[in-house]
Amino acid sequence: MFVKGLRCRECGRAYPKEPIFVCEWCFGPLEVDYDYEAIKRNFNRNELEKRPPTLWRYRELLPIDGEPSFGLTSGYTPFIEAKNLAEALGIKRCYIKDDSVNHPTLSFKDRVVAVALTKAKEFGFKTVACASTGNLANAVASHSRKGFDCYVFIPADLEPSKIISSSIYGVNVVAVEGNYDEVNRLCAEIAMRYRWAFVNVNLRPYYAEGSKTYGFEIAEQLGFRLPKHIVIPAASGSLVTKIYKGFKEFYELGLVKEFNTRFHIAQAEGCAPIVHAFREGSNIIKPVKPKTIAKSIAIGNPADGVYALEVVRKTGGVAEAVTDEEIIEGIKLLAETEGIFTETAGGVTVSVTKKLIQRGIIPKDEEVVVCITGNGLKTQEVVANSLRNLIKVKPTLEDFKKKIKAGGE
Numbered sequence: 001m002f003v004k005g006l007r008c009r010e011c012g013r014a015y016p017k018e019p020i021f022v023c024e025w026c027f028g029p030l031e032v033d034y035d036y037e038a039i040k041r042n043f044n045r046n047e048l049e050k051r052p053p054t055l056w057r058y059r060e061l062l063p064i065d066g067e068p069s070f071g072l073t074s075g076y077t078p079f080i081e082a083k084n085l086a087e088a089l090g091i092k093r094c095y096i097k098d099d100s101v102n103h104p105t106l107s108f109k110d111r112v113v114a115v116a117l118t119k120a121k122e123f124g125f126k127t128v129a130c131a132s133t134g135n136l137a138n139a140v141a142s143h144s145r146k147g148f149d150c151y152v153f154i155p156a157d158l159e160p161s162k163i164i165s166s167s168i169y170g171v172n173v174v175a176v177e178g179n180y181d182e183v184n185r186l187c188a189e190i191a192m193r194y195r196w197a198f199v200n201v202n203l204r205p206y207y208a209e210g211s212k213t214y215g216f217e218i219a220e221q222l223g224f225r226l227p228k229h230i231v232i233p234a235a236s237g238s239l240v241t242k243i244y245k246g247f248k249e250f251y252e253l254g255l256v257k258e259f260n261t262r263f264h265i266a267q268a269e270g271c272a273p274i275v276h277a278f279r280e281g282s283n284i285i286k287p288v289k290p291k292t293i294a295k296s297i298a299i300g301n302p303a304d305g306v307y308a309l310e311v312v313r314k315t316g317g318v319a320e321a322v323t324d325e326e327i328i329e330g331i332k333l334l335a336e337t338e339g340i341f342t343e344t345a346g347g348v349t350v351s352v353t354k355k356l357i358q359r360g361i362i363p364k365d366e367e368v369v370v371c372i373t374g375n376g377l378k379t380q381e382v383v384a385n386s387l388r389n390l391i392k393v394k395p396t397l398e399d400f401k402k403k404i405k406a407g408g409e
Contacts, residue, residue, distance in 0.1 A: 001059070001060065001064065001065055001066075002034050002035050002038050002039050002042075002060050002061075003017060003032055003033070003034060003035070003063045003064075003065070004033045004034065004035050005017050005033050006018070006020065006030040006031065006032060006033060006205055007030065007031060007032075007033040008023035008025070008026060008028045008029070008030055009028050009029050009030070009031055009307070010023065010026050010028025010029075011023060011025060011026040011028060013025055013026075014033065015030060017063075017065075018123075019123050019125075019197065019202045019203055020202065020205075021201065021202055021203070021204045021205055029204070029205075029303070029304075030205045031205050031208070032063045032205055032206065032209055034061070034063075036249075036252065036253070039060045039061065039253065040253055040254075042060055043060040043061070043253065044255075045224065045255060048220070053075075053076035054071070054072060054073060054074060054075045054076055055071060055074050055075025055076065055111050055114060055115075055210065055213040055217075056068045056071070056072065056075070056114075057075075057076070058212070058213055058216045061209075061212065061216070061246075061249055062115055062209055062210070062212075062213070063115065063119060063205070063206045063209050064115070064118050064119060064122065065122055066122060068114070068118050069117065069118045069121050069146075070113070070114045070117040070118050070121075070143045070146070071110060071111070071113065071114020071115070071117075071118075071143065072114075073103045073104070074102060074103050074104070074110040074111060074114050075102070075110070075111055075114075075213050075217065076217055077097070077098055077099050077101060077102050077217070078096075078097075078098045078101065079095060079096070079097055079098070079217065079218065079221035079222070080095065080096045080098060080338065080340075081093065081094075081095055082094045082095060082096045082337070082338050082370070084337035084338055085333070085334065085337040085338050085350075085370075087337075088333060088337050089353065089354055089357050090357060090364055091357050091362065091364050091366075091367075091368065092364060092365050092366070092367065093366075093367040093368075094353075094367070094368055094369075094370060095222075095227065095367065095368070095369045095370070096334075096338060096340065096369075096370050096372055097214065097217070097218055097221075097369055097370070097371050097372065098340060098372050099111075099214065099371075099372060099373050099374070100340060100341070100342050100343070100346065100372050100373070100374055100375040100376070101375070104142050104143075105135070105138040105139045105142050105165065106138075106374065106375035106377070106378070107135035107138065107139065107343075107373055107374040107375065107378075108135075108211065108214055108239070108373040108374070109135040109136045109138070109139040110139050110142075110143070111210040111211060111213050111214060112136075112139075112199070112207045112208065112209075112210035112211055113136070113139040113140050113143050113199060113207070113210070114143065114210060115206060115207060115209055115210035116128075116197070116199035116200075116203045116206055116207035116210065117140075117143050117144060117148070117197075117199070119203055119206040119207075120148070120197035120199070120203060121147070123197065125148070125195070125196065125197035126148065126149060127148060127149040127150070127151065127194070127195075127196045127197065128140060128144050128148045128149075128150050128151075128196070128197045128198075128199060129150065129151040129152065129153065129187065129190070129191075129196050129197065129198045129199070130152055130153065130187070130198060130199045130200055131153045131154075131180065131183045131184040131186075131187040131198070131200060131201070132152055132153065132154050132180075132183075132200075133154070133155065133158070133180050133235065133295055133296050133297070133298060133299070134154065134158050134159060134162035134165075134166075134295065134296050134378065135162070135296055135373075135374050135378070136152075136199070136200065137152035137153075137154050137162070137166040137173070138162060138165045138166050138378075140152055140171075140199060141165075141166040141167075141168075141169040141171040141173075142169055144169075144171065145169055145170075145171075148197075149172075150169075150171035150172060151171070151172040151174060151196070152166050152171060152172070152173055152174065153174045153176055153183050153186065153187050154166070154173065154174070154175055154176065154183065155175070155176060155178060155179055155180055155182075155183055155295075156175040156176060156177050156178075158175070158295060159295060159378060159379050159381065159382075160381075161377065161378050161379065161380065161381075162378050162379075163175070165378060179289065179290055179298070179300065180290070180298060180299050180300070181287070181299065181300050181301045184200075184201075187201055188201055204303075208238050208241075208242055208304075209242065210242075211238060211239050211242035211243065211246075212242045212243070212245055212246035212249070213246070214239070214242075214243055214246070214371070215242065215243035215244070215245075215246030215247050215250075216246050216250065218230075218243075218369055219246070219247065219250050219255065219256055224250075224255055224256050225256055225257070225258070226247055226250075226251075226256050226258065226259055226260070226261045227261055227367055227368065227369045228260070228261065228262065228366045228367050228368070229261065229262050229264060229317075229362050229366060229367065229368040229369070230243065230261055230262070230263055230264065230368070230369045230371065231264045231265075231266055231349050231352055231353045231356070231368060231369070231370050231371060232263065232264070232265060232266065232349070232371045233265075233266045233267070233297050233345040233346070233348050233349045233371060233373060234265045234266065234267050234274050234297065234302065234305075234308055234319075235296065235297035235298070235299040235302065235345075236299050236302045236303045236304050236305070237265075237274060237302045237303070237304035237305045237306075237307060237308030237309075238303070238304045238308075239371075239373070240263060240265060240304075240308040240311055240312070241304050241307045241308055241311055243263075243371075244263060244311045244315075247259055247261060261315060262315050262316050262317040263311050263312050263315045263317040264312065264317045264318050264319070264320065264352070264353075264356060264361075264362075265278070265308060265309075265312050265317070265318075265319035265320070266320065266321070266322070266348045266349045266351075266352035266353075267297065267319070267320075267321045267348065267352075268292035268293075268294040268297065268298070268321060268322065268323075268324065268327060268344075268348050269292070269321045269322060269323050269324075270290060270291040270292025270293075270294070270298070270323075270324065271288060271290035271291065271292045271294070271297065271298045271299065271300055272288070272321040273285050273286060273287060273288045273300060273301070273302060273305060274302060274305045274308055274309055274319050275319045275320060275321040276288070277305070277309055277319075278309060278312065278313075278318070278319035279319075283306065283309070284306075285301075285302060285305035285306055285309070287300050287301040288300045288301075292324055292327075292344075293324045293327060293328075293344055293379075293382045294324075294327055294344035294345055294347070294348050295344065295379075296343060296344060296345045296373075296374055296379075297344075297345045297348065318356060318361050320352045320355055320356060321348075321352070322348055322351040322352055322355065326347075326351040326355075327344055327347035327348050327351060327382075328347060328382060328383055328386050329347070329351060330346070330347035330348065330349070330350035330351035330354070331343075331344070331346065331347035331350070331376060331382075331383055332383065332386070333350055333351075333354075334346060334347070334350050334372070335376070340372060341375065341376035341377065342372045342374065342375065342376050343373075343374040343375055343376050343378050343379040344379050344382055345373050345374055346372040346373065346374065346376070349370055349371055349372065349373075350370060353368060353370050391403060391404060
């Protein structure tokens with residue numbers, strides 16, 4: 001509708017709207033090129049406020065030509081002022097953008113898949129697929145039940161709950177004996193051989209645009225302004241770049257008055273290639289072999305890592321990592337203070353936020369948005385051994401009084 005085509009992020013070469021993802025001249029990644037002047041004439045706050053609370057309220061800034069076909073109830077997730085967490089972290093104001101309750105598969109991936117499958121239908125694909133560390137597989141499996149054959153490719157050692165959460169939809173789950181980067185490499189080869197819509201390969205330019213809606217919602221839910229700090233978990237790095245793009249688009253369209261947000265990246269020490277480059281002052285992202293409980297962000301060779309690093313540096317942010325032990329503590333802290341059970345990626349984000357506050361990088365008198373992108377029900381096993389022991393009692397008052405010191409008698 002408002003898409004002119006695709007454009008290379010490196011050399012600027014223009015391409016038509018097709019299921020392609022890499023520049024044939026410089027091998028740079030392609031991204032969607034919009035007609036912003038036309039969007040300005042059709043998209044404003046008054047119009048926005050009339051629309052249903054889903055990600056499609058921002059449709060002019062999404063790369064579809066017709067009506068949306070998928071994700072009709074996805075997006076517009078809770079935005080919470082986390083007063084208890086703020087107190088625990090020793091900061092004046094903290095917000096949680098909570099995609100752990102996104103519909104239907106409890107992660108931010110419902111956003112990108114809604115856009116990708118709508119585009120797959122427009123292109124006439126019959127089969128959809130993805131390479132995934134879990135959440136994307138769940139989302140593709142769920143959304144694709146309406147009209148597509150579906151194959152989701154995952155590392156064979158993925159958390160059992162995430163495997164079940166894809167298999168339940170009756171799709172083809174392919175467990176690859178290797179890490180995510182090896183899964184992704186196989187999927188790229190398959191995409192070249194078969195006419196399948198791989199949402200994060202040949203449809204990647206369109207798919208990635210769905211992440212902007214996470215940023216759009218933060219701006220709108222803050223009363224059409226942008227936060228001073230935002231902490232974002234990074235796997236491929238795409239979410240960081242697209243939240244930045246979403247903020248920038250709202251600013252350039254006049255929907256927010258100022259854009260001075262500092263972007264901070266959160267990774268696990270066991271898979272932190274972007275953080276390593278930041279610490280070294282390098283522009284080169286060196287691939288690593290993932291070894292962390294945070295499997296949902298365990299991408300050792302991040303496709304958008306260099307662009308995410310650029311966002312951090314130009315906004316005055318920081319890239320930081322935490323240990324597996326700190327990840328578990330972050331999960332527990334969010335649950336105990338705000339009643340939100342997040343998966344490991346959220347534990348990474350909470351603990352990195354804590355570390356940045358302690359170091360003074362996020363001043364205690366400035367607000368921060370903490371990005372929670374997935375639900376803890378998918379990774380329960382990582383915290384199972386760090387919880388309080390069960391209190392077992394016989395069904396008698398005497399045994400209860402013996403085992404528990406209860407007040408109020």
